[in-house]
Amino acid sequence: xxxxxxxxxxxxxxxxxxxxxxxYIINILRHNFELFGFQPIETPSFENSNTLMGKYGxxxxxxxxxxxxxxxxxxxxxxxxxxxxxxxxxxxEISEKALRYDLTVPFARYVVQHxxxxxxxxxxxxxxxxxxxxxxxxxRFREFFQCDADAVGSDSLLQEVTFxxxxxxxxxxxxxxxxxxxxxxxxxxxxLAETIGEADKxxxxxxxxxxxxxxxxxxxxxxxxxKGISQTAIERVKPIFRVHGNFADKLILLKALLAxxxxxxxxxxxxxxxxxxxxxxxLSTISLxxxxxxxxxxxxxxxxxxxxxxxxxxxxxxxxxxxxxxDLTGIxxxxxxxxVGISFGLDRIxxxxxxxxxxxxxxxxxxxxxxxxxxxxxxxxxxxxVKKLREAGITSELYPDAAKMKKQMSHADKRxxxxxVLAGAExxxxxxxxxxxxKTGDQKRLSISELIQELN
RNA sequence: GUGGUUGUAGCUCAGUUGGUUAGAGCGCCUGAUUGUGGUUCAGGAGGUCGUCGGUUCGAGACCGAUCUUCCACCCCA
Numbered sequence: 001x002x003x004x005x006x007x008x009x010x011x012x013x014x015x016x017x018x019x020x021x022x023x024y025i026i027n028i029l030r031h032n033f034e035l036f037g038f039q040p041i042e043t044p045s046f047e048n049s050n051t052l053m054g055k056y057g058x059x060x061x062x063x064x065x066x067x068x069x070x071x072x073x074x075x076x077x078x079x080x081x082x083x084x085x086x087x088x089x090x091x092x093e094i095s096e097k098a099l100r101y102d103l104t105v106p107f108a109r110y111v112v113q114h115x116x117x118x119x120x121x122x123x124x125x126x127x128x129x130x131x132x133x134x135x136x137x138x139x140r141f142r143e144f145f146q147c148d149a150d151a152v153g154s155d156s157l158l159q160e161v162t163f164x165x166x167x168x169x170x171x172x173x174x175x176x177x178x179x180x181x182x183x184x185x186x187x188x189x190x191x192l193a194e195t196i197g198e199a200d201k202x203x204x205x206x207x208x209x210x211x212x213x214x215x216x217x218x219x220x221x222x223x224x225x226x227k228g229i230s231q232t233a234i235e236r237v238k239p240i241f242r243v244h245g246n247f248a249d250k251l252i253l254l255k256a257l258l259a260x261x262x263x264x265x266x267x268x269x270x271x272x273x274x275x276x277x278x279x280x281x282x283l284s285t286i287s288l289x290x291x292x293x294x295x296x297x298x299x300x301x302x303x304x305x306x307x308x309x310x311x312x313x314x315x316x317x318x319x320x321x322x323x324x325x326x327d328l329t330g331i332x333x334x335x336x337x338x339x340v341g342i343s344f345g346l347d348r349i350x351x352x353x354x355x356x357x358x359x360x361x362x363x364x365x366x367x368x369x370x371x372x373x374x375x376x377x378x379x380x381x382x383x384x385x386v387k388k389l390r391e392a393g394i395t396s397e398l399y400p401d402a403a404k405m406k407k408q409m410s411h412a413d414k415r416x417x418x419x420x421v422l423a424g425a426e427x428x429x430x431x432x433x434x435x436x437x438x439k440t441g442d443q444k445r446l447s448i449s450e451l452i453q454e455l456n
Numbered sequence: 457g458u459g460g461u462u463g464u465a466g467c468u469c470a471g472u473u474g475g476u477u478a479g480a481g482c483g484c485c486u487g488a489u490u491g492u493g494g495u496u497c498a499g500g501a502g503g504u505c506g507u508c509g510g511u512u513c514g515a516g517a518c519c520g521a522u523c524u525u526c527c528a529c530c531c532c533a
Contacts, residue, residue: 006506006523006524009523009524009525057531059457059530059531059532060531060532062457062531063531063532102533130533132531132532132533134531134532135457135530136525136526137526137527137528138526138527139533140532140533141533144533145533146533147533207531296531296532308533317532317533318532318533319533320533321532321533343533344533345532345533346533347533348533349533372491372492374491404490405490405491405492405493406489406492406493407493408492408493409492409493409494410493410494411493412493413493413494414493414494420492420493422491422492424491426491434491436492436493438493438494439494441492441493441494443492
């Protein structure tokens with residue numbers, strides 16, 4: 001055998017069955033996005049490097065796929081960077097474009113670039129692949145789809161409320177029980193850092209705090225100490241390691257802890273507002289939880305932070321996330337444009353639904369009826385029926401070759417086609433079609449109109 | 457980027473301390489059955505043992521490099 005072709009690490013091929021299942025999820029997402037009034041946009045697969053670089057932190061820059069310039073790109077590179085093998089400096093000289101890393105930054109660029117055409121507040125959704133030069137592992141790929149809904153141009157917290165309802169609607173339609181939307185607020189995290197006198201170590205503080213469920217209280221304390229956060233500061237923040245109870249209980253604890261922090265109190269106020277509205281409106285499928293340790297997400301979140309946890313019975317990281325960013329478009333020169341948005345991780349949602357066996361049979365519907373091909377005259381007779389059936393909306397096809405019957409029948413069998421039609425000389429003479437149900441084995445002769453009626 | 461792990465037929469995997477011609481199940485093809493698939497029976501095809509190099513009289517097995525798989529870290533959907 002010839003050497004096997006392959007695909008790059010962290011990428012995947014999708015079979016017809018997998019595409020059908022993915023489309024099932026995408027259709028539910030799209031339907032709900034539109035039901036909530038979001039409009040679709042699409043942006044290029046690659047952007048100018050300077051649009052992306054520096055927007056995701058140092059780690060993010062490393063994970064961005066850079067595209068080599070066309071032509072003799074080395075001729076423009078500086079001798080100094082070449083001879084010193086300075087990869088970072090050289091990159092900007094030989095690469096001016098990069099693959100999209102997420103959908104939020106391109107969206108911010110889109111908003112700034114099209115600000116005069118857009119009517120604000122603007123709500124858009126976007127379902128496209130993104131690429132990260134990460135090391136793959138379970139549920140982590142180098143090419144994967146993000147499904148984002150964002151709203152810009154409104155400070156109203158009703159947007160946050162709406163996004164929680166959107167999560168509820170989508171996971172309800174998917175039949176995925178046990179999903180928890182965890183919510184926090186950047187202002188709370190800022191307030192905590194401020195209260196304990198470590199405001200300048202906010203990022204280190206939150207990154208360590210975020211790992212609580214993974215490395216435990218001791219691990220978090222150890223990491224905080226390593227990052228230079230003082231023992232007394234840690235003592236003061238310890239109560240949040242052990243918060244419990246419902247949303248309101250946690251708020252009470254936070255109120256006590258953040259009584260002296262203006263920004264912290266603002267965060268509490270926001271969370272309380274959102275929770276009150278959600279309680280009044282009710283949720284049907286998901287549950288909403290306040291998670292003070294939730295700090296995940298990009299540095300640009302300024303208000304609400306969301307993370308969607310898969311049902312506990314499946315071992316899977318987050319299947320979605322989002323938050324409020326007051327100044328995302330600021331980096332592209334458009335000030336005072338607040339945005340808030342959420343993302344659905346299609347590939348991970350797929351894995352969860354697959355693991356829980358929640359794909360409905362209807363997600364896989366293919367051809368319903370295959371006509372067996374007996375030869376020239378017979379196939380034309382069949383094609384006439386195929387045309388009428390298709391006009392009636394019945395998925396049908398004719399086997400293209402007059403192959404052996406066993407081959408044609410087993411083809412129908414393997415493709416899970418429910419019915420076959422056998423039409424030879426005898427049927428043509430009587431102007432009928434022999435319909436066979438592949439499941440039961442039943443056969444009957446029907447006229448074309450009876451055939452359509454039978455299958456509708 | 458750091459550490460570990462994996463790779464043998466289309467798929468899932470055996471293969472003893474290095475020893476003749478590398479196996480199984482499933483799948484595939486042909487026939488039993490020239491207008492009847494899924495079951496059964498008989499037969500058949502299919503391998504550069506990831507790749508390159510090394511050790512050895514001899515390598516699927518040992519060593520090195522590289523690619524790939526999966527896992528942990530970092531980070532993240």
